[in-house]
Amino acid sequence: MSCLQTIADYGLRSIGLGERLLPRTDFTLCQQVTLIGSGLIWNLYFAVFALLIGFFLATGLALARAGRNPVLRGAANGFIFLFRGSPLFIQFFLAYSALVLLPRSGIEVFGLTLPTTWLTRAWAGALLVLILNTAAYSAEIFHGALMAVPRGDIDAADAYGMSGWTRFRRVMWPTMLRLAWPAYTNEAIFLFHATTLVFFSAFPAFQQRGDSLYYASYFAGQTFNPFVAYPIAAGYFIVLTLALIGLMGIVNRRLNRHLPGAADRIRYRPQLFR
């Protein structure tokens, strides 16, 4: 079987298209590269949506934490402590065991039956956990940056007659993002790496549709040889991490475009400042 045929059969296997059965004997390098690459679809799906939605949630949380309302502040603090103080792995298990307790027949709301089973699937349940998790970590970063917005910037905004929403959108928010961006880049990379945990925690890989590490561990288990499959997965992750750093670097340059010399390359310090 040629390698092109393998790619056609297994290239989209992780989302259920192509060959139904995974290869069982005579594993070729091409099969391993193809299937592990196919699993990256899930890693990218989780990372992109968790980061997109988590970003806005985190901004809200950071504002609630910095705000004057004691109820909102307390709630934001509690949320951040809960998700930053406990392991993501346990959060996955906890969320899954809570979601399976929902009634299978659905919940009745105003005569409508809302289905619940989709929540126990990885694409929804695990994404929910990842969104909340990254929101908590990013909120901590954004809050720190919000507190570091220079006093003079806000005075200048006041002098221009800006207030409330306008002042936030035009002055505070861009500065907050600019200051938070290096740390936020680290968080994005960490979240991307954390997506590999999904199918090793409680969430089952429905019809063996898993992420790249799921397939890598499948091959390592079947061939009893960890020296091929895991380096392939590692190689994919290195390339994508570099791409992510590049992408965040472009945003960083845009955020700092009014400050000559400030938009130097982000120094990536993995996970150390979570």
Added chain:
Amino acid sequence: MFSYCADPSLLQGFQWMSCYLTSGTHLLFYASFGMVLLLLAVTAPIALAFGYGGAMACRSPIGPLRWVGKTYTGMVRGVPDIVFFLFVPIALDQGLEWLRHQALCDSDAPVRQGNDFVVCAAAKLPLSDSPAWVHDTYALILAVIAFATVFGAFAANVLYGAMQAVPREQLETAEAYGMSARQVTRRVLVPQMWIYALPGLSNLWLILIKATPLLFLLGIEDIVYWARELGGAKTSAFSYPHPDWRLYYFLVILVFYLLMTWISERVLGRLTARLSAGQATLAGEAQRKAATA
């Protein structure tokens, strides 16, 4: 545990609960919390030693040693740590068995035959006739090495940064006093780097705490394993039948980790204050001002 626990099917309410929570498997569940603490206590110093070695290798004037150090500290940047947790124990196990195969077996057969990894009985690790606790301990040691490898690489990043942060003038002064490179390192560089390393190491400690449930991935009977075992729905065939209680077990684990984090943050805060005393940093400056005021 208690005398009235002899026949669980007759028990009600509080008595049932007290017997249920002190059953043999529950005692193993409680003991596995101790194992998490043990893992932390063993792994942290080893990881720190790996990190120190890595950071020193990065600063080495010898080219190849420096490249090894740079590769080691760089490898955790692009690759998820879970890959290492899955890879290191099995790779190490096979590597050791291969070495023993070369030394102890007199067959010329290759160790990789198709999809199997075959070594002779004498080369097995641990030997197949050794008791169960040897197998458990061996698995735990491999897990500790996997954790120490990953966190050692993180720690090397932190310590390398801290060594670079020690003011250059301090080292030059020491050199001017005629100290050798070794003396400069031991008497000036290492004592001063800790305050610069502390924020990074504190963070690393918190990340290490939160990585401990990954023991479950390595097939070790840890708290996650027991929570799944004990919490799953039990039919009346069991002594203590109950519906799906996994949620409550994982809530207990969650509270355990929140407590660990909370206590650690308190302790590390105090330690930072202690180490800042008399240092040429902003925190040290603030302490001096507070003392004179």
